Amino acid sequence: MTKGKERIRFDCTGEFNEPHIYKCSECDHEFRGTIGGNEKRELQLNCPECSIEETIISQPTQFEVVGVIENAS
Structure with missing residues (x-):
C-alpha cells in the first residue's frame, strides 16, 4: 500500500x-512499472504476466504507455 495520494495522467509520458x-x-495486461537499469546500464521493462521483456532505447515498442503516475499533494 502506498502512502499519500497518487494521480494518474492518462495519455501522458x-x-x-x-x-x-x-x-x-x-x-494486454496493464501494470505499474518503472524502467529499471541493470548492471550494464541498459534500461529494461518486463511484463509480469507473460514474461515479455524489452531493452528500452527511447520509447518501448512491445509496451504501450497508458499514463504516468504522479504524487498528488
Missing part, C-alpha cells in the same frame, strides 16, 4: 525514472 502504467502488446 514522463521521465524514465517516474512510474508509469504500461500495457503489454502480447497479452
